[in-house]
Amino acid sequence: MEQDELYLSLSERLGKLSKFPKMRDDGKSISKLLEENGISRRDFMKWAAAMTAMLSLPASFSPLMAKAAELTDRLPVIWLHMAECTGCSESLLRSDAPTIDSLIFDYISLEYHETLMAAAGWQAEQTLEESIKKYKGRYILMVEGGIPSDDSSFYLTVGPHGQTGESHAKEASDNALAIFAIGTCSSFGGVQAAAPNPTNAQPLHKVTNKPVINVPGCPPSEKNIVGNVLHYILFGTLPALDAYNRPKWAYGKRIHDQCERRGHFDAGEFVQEFGDEGAKKGYCLYKVGCKGPYTFNNCSRERFNQHTSWPVQVGHGCIGCSEPDFWDKMGPFESPLADRLYHSVFSGLGADATADKIGATILTVTAVGIAAHAAISVIKKPKE
Amino acid sequence: MTTKEIIQRIEGEATLELDWEKNKITYAKIKFLNYRAIEDILVGKHLLDSLMITPRVCGICSHSHVNATILAIEDCYRNVGIDLKIGKKAHYIRELVLNAEKIQNHIKWFYFLILPEFFKISGKKLTQTEPFKDREWFEAQKALSDILKMGAIFSGQWPHGSFVMPGGVTSDPLESDIINAKNFLTLTKEFCEERLYGRDIEEFLEIETVNDLLKFDSTLDMAVTHLRELEFNKIGKSYDRFISFGKYGKINEPYKAIKTRIFKADEKFVSESLENSFFDKTNKGYTYSKSAVYKGDFYEVGPLARLMISKDKLVKDCHRRCADSVVSRIIARVKEIAILLKRCEYLLQNIDIKEKSLKTPKFMPKNISSNGVGIVEAARGTLIHKVTVEEGKIQKFEIIPPTVWNLGNGSPKNPSIAQKAIIGLDSIKKADFVFKSFDICSVCTTQ
Numbered sequence: 095m096e097q098d099e100l101y102l103s104l105s106e107r108l109g110k111l112s113k114f115p116k117m118r119d120d121g122k123s124i125s126k127l128l129e130e131n132g133i134s135r136r137d138f139m140k141w142a143a144a145m146t147a148m149l150s151l152p153a154s155f156s157p158l159m160a161k162a163a164e165l166t167d168r169l170p171v172i173w174l175h176m177a178e179c180t181g182c183s184e185s186l187l188r189s190d191a192p193t194i195d196s197l198i199f200d201y202i203s204l205e206y207h208e209t210l211m212a213a214a215g216w217q218a219e220q221t222l223e224e225s226i227k228k229y230k231g232r233y234i235l236m237v238e239g240g241i242p243s244d245d246s247s248f249y250l251t252v253g254p255h256g257q258t259g260e261s262h263a264k265e266a267s268d269n270a271l272a273i274f275a276i277g278t279c280s281s282f283g284g285v286q287a288a289a290p291n292p293t294n295a296q297p298l299h300k301v302t303n304k305p306v307i308n309v310p311g312c313p314p315s316e317k318n319i320v321g322n323v324l325h326y327i328l329f330g331t332l333p334a335l336d337a338y339n340r341p342k343w344a345y346g347k348r349i350h351d352q353c354e355r356r357g358h359f360d361a362g363e364f365v366q367e368f369g370d371e372g373a374k375k376g377y378c379l380y381k382v383g384c385k386g387p388y389t390f391n392n393c394s395r396e397r398f399n400q401h402t403s404w405p406v407q408v409g410h411g412c413i414g415c416s417e418p419d420f421w422d423k424m425g426p427f428e429s430p431l432a433d434r435l436y437h438s439v440f441s442g443l444g445a446d447a448t449a450d451k452i453g454a455t456i457l458t459v460t461a462v463g464i465a466a467h468a469a470i471s472v473i474k475k476p477k478e
Numbered sequence: 479m480t481t482k483e484i485i486q487r488i489e490g491e492a493t494l495e496l497d498w499e500k501n502k503i504t505y506a507k508i509k510f511l512n513y514r515a516i517e518d519i520l521v522g523k524h525l526l527d528s529l530m531i532t533p534r535v536c537g538i539c540s541h542s543h544v545n546a547t548i549l550a551i552e553d554c555y556r557n558v559g560i561d562l563k564i565g566k567k568a569h570y571i572r573e574l575v576l577n578a579e580k581i582q583n584h585i586k587w588f589y590f591l592i593l594p595e596f597f598k599i600s601g602k603k604l605t606q607t608e609p610f611k612d613r614e615w616f617e618a619q620k621a622l623s624d625i626l627k628m629g630a631i632f633s634g635q636w637p638h639g640s641f642v643m644p645g646g647v648t649s650d651p652l653e654s655d656i657i658n659a660k661n662f663l664t665l666t667k668e669f670c671e672e673r674l675y676g677r678d679i680e681e682f683l684e685i686e687t688v689n690d691l692l693k694f695d696s697t698l699d700m701a702v703t704h705l706r707e708l709e710f711n712k713i714g715k716s717y718d719r720f721i722s723f724g725k726y727g728k729i730n731e732p733y734k735a736i737k738t739r740i741f742k743a744d745e746k747f748v749s750e751s752l753e754n755s756f757f758d759k760t761n762k763g764y765t766y767s768k769s770a771v772y773k774g775d776f777y778e779v780g781p782l783a784r785l786m787i788s789k790d791k792l793v794k795d796c797h798r799r800c801a802d803s804v805v806s807r808i809i810a811r812v813k814e815i816a817i818l819l820k821r822c823e824y825l826l827q828n829i830d831i832k833e834k835s836l837k838t839p840k841f842m843p844k845n846i847s848s849n850g851v852g853i854v855e856a857a858r859g860t861l862i863h864k865v866t867v868e869e870g871k872i873q874k875f876e877i878i879p880p881t882v883w884n885l886g887n888g889s890p891k892n893p894s895i896a897q898k899a900i901i902g903l904d905s906i907k908k909a910d911f912v913f914k915s916f917d918i919c920s921v922c923t924t925q
Contacts, residue, residue: 130616175491177514179534179540179921180537181534181540181637181638184538184637185537185635185636240514249512249515250511250513252491252512285516285519285531285534286516286519289519291519292519293514313638368836369646369834369836370838373836397635399630400623402627402631403631405634405640405641406634408633408641408650409649409835410634410640410649425523426527427526427527427530427640428526
């Protein structure tokens with residue numbers, strides 16, 4: 095019953111959205127675009143089904159997902175770059191193409207994106223100002239990069255008026271319909287916020303008072319971005335979030351939970367050092383520093399570069415890149431966290447202090463279990 | 479009169495401040511106004527953590543950075559008397575991953591950053607390459623994603639793969655991985671043959687003169703023809719001085735070239751000047767970018783420099799006709815795609831999967847005190863990492879990215895490579911395009 099009601103309300107929402115004007119100037123539909131790139135309707139429906147499953151919706155919702163994808167040109171998207179490496183844009187927009195995900199991203203009415211947009215220079219800056227005014231309260235804002243703040247905000251100035259990145263982000267956030275922090279930098283501060291944080295880089299949620307959905311990862315997977323946009327188009331509300339404002343459908347499980355090397359962990363088979371026999375056999379990487387047990391993300395399921403590979407597959411552990419302050423908390427990256435977790439700094443991280451406490455508690459409990467297991471496994475497993 | 483122009487559709491954002499006199503540019507200030515202080519963040523971190531941190535300098539050349547860092551770390555070992563003896567397989571895999579990134583970068587630069595600009599200047603629409611709309615644009619996108627997948631098979635992901643460790647690489651490819659990689663390589667190669675070059679790679683690589691190049695109906699031929707009509711073979715010229723330090727093709731040693739004369743070079747003469755940057759004590763700085771100089775002189779780095787130094791016949795013919803102009807830079811960069819594709823084929827064919835990927839060092843760098851230098855030829859040119867480490871902790875880390883060689887700021891008397899190429903032009907559009915011919919990346923430049 096509940097399911098039927100949800101189905102109806104979502105259909106209604108999509109019906110309303112479809113009455114919005116199309117924003118692409120050539121008026122091309124997504125079906126046409128897919129067809130031109132050799133993707134059949136059948137492939138598209140398969141993709142919609144996979145996307146539906148990823149967002150934890152019942153399979154019968156696939157047609158709605160397809161419809162939502164077709165409507166991605168009705169909501170304007172503004173993408174801002176702050177202090178960052180442009181890696182999120184690189185990985186998301188172009189490294190996975192032209193699959194349906196990336197085509198949909200090309201199809202979205204991206205009003206402003208420094209690198210990708212058609213306009214450039216002054217014209218582009220005007221586009222941004224106009225878009226913010228024209229679509230006031232109606233656009234989706236995506237921000238990539240950490241934001242040098244307060245007295246340090248001069249470390250990033252953008253645009254013709256020499257505005258600081260901070261005021262830029264604030265202004266764009268104030269008038270946005272929904273805000274996504276893309277990547278670890280924008281979600282938690284990222285590499286530039288690593289100790290001693292010389293430029294006082296802050297996450298987006300510290301700069302604005304509006305709710306921010308964090309989509310961390312360094313880089314995050316393209317599936318997680320597109321999934322968020324589709325979720326928003328379908329529901330028009332924020333998804334269920336965890337303590338760090340990450341959507342649960344993507345960040346609900348640990349890397350460790352779905353890892354392809356998990357069997358070796360359970361069997362107590364570990365790589366003791368890089369290049370040993372265990373490494374050749376694909377054993378668990380915990381003892382050479384894998385942070386999979388403490389990291390919430392879906393890399394082990396979705397992988398990168400269109401499902402080609404991911405770090406654990408090529409024999410290097412997870413570095414915990416979708417966790418708050420992982421640069422300072424998870425290093426050194428080649429040795430296990432184990433009991434060091436007790437000595438790490440947890441203050442001032444994440445969405446708020448309560449979230450930190452909860453996060454820390456969850457992590458510590460896991461850490462005790464993991465460390466104990468690893469210790470026992472040494473005793474249990476005689477040396478060959 | 480002074481004008482200010484925001485440069486976009488590059489990696490990041492830059493500002494060109496131009497001085498004008500009688501409709502000619504008399505001086506140009508190149509400003510990069512973003513700074514993250516990655517070098518400061520590295521201080522105090524564990525040596526191996528630099529393998530995670532330095533790739534984050536840049537999202538488009540992260541694997542060049544990780545390669546430079548691992549070479550610097552291995553140099554640290556060498557300087558305390560331990561030769562890690564990296565195997566052939568590990569060398570090959572590192573090079574494959576790096577080449578995938580370079581090919582990707584060059585295709586992206588040509589299709590996404592150069593062609594759209596270029597058609598804007600001419601006002602004519604020549605090919606099916608309009609962003610977000612035309613088929614070839616989408617095909618280029620597929621081609622570069624395929625080559626990245628080839629790299630990702632060995633590096634785990636792109637960008638920011640973690641796959642190198644002192645002593646080799648962590649990835650242990652199977653025969654099936656090699657077959658997959660070959661498949662992705664072929665897909666990219668086919669795109670280049672069909673669209674970009676209009677002929678087989680082998681055939682293209684044999685072309686020795688620009689006139690022979692222009693006989694086909696390909697996107698490259700069309701672009702070059704058109705650029706010549708617009709006289710870009712005459713503008714954008716700089717000092718005609720080139721430098722290349724890393725391993726590249728048959729070149730294993732650092733060389734510099736002054737016009738076509740080639741001399742040996744040495745890393746110890748490279749220095750970073752703080753002049754004009756905010757870090758300069760005179761308080762007259764206006765940008766976060768530093769400038770790299772060799773014995774006080776500016777040298778151009780990048781594909782044109784590499785191909786001039788390795789005496790590539792096509793590029794030398796082009797250079798004879800139009801020196802170090804925009805057209806030479808474009809031909810060199812696009813030619814390099816073919817050379818790299820060919821090299822990847824060889825590497826994939828010759829990886830011995832039975833060989834050990836990584837020879838574990840006798841001790842991990844927990845207590846190492848040493849210093850080391852790592853040099854890599856990245857997509858945009860020579861990338862240098864220098865590290866000083868004490869008891870396993872980084873004391874100092876210096877990153878000299880390729881872009882500070884080309885895009886630094888000198889003085890009106892001694893302008894930098896890009897400044898010299900811009901001075902004397904008569905329109906902002908031209909200045910913008912000449913600037914972009916260097917392949918700009920603001921995030922590397924300032925870190």
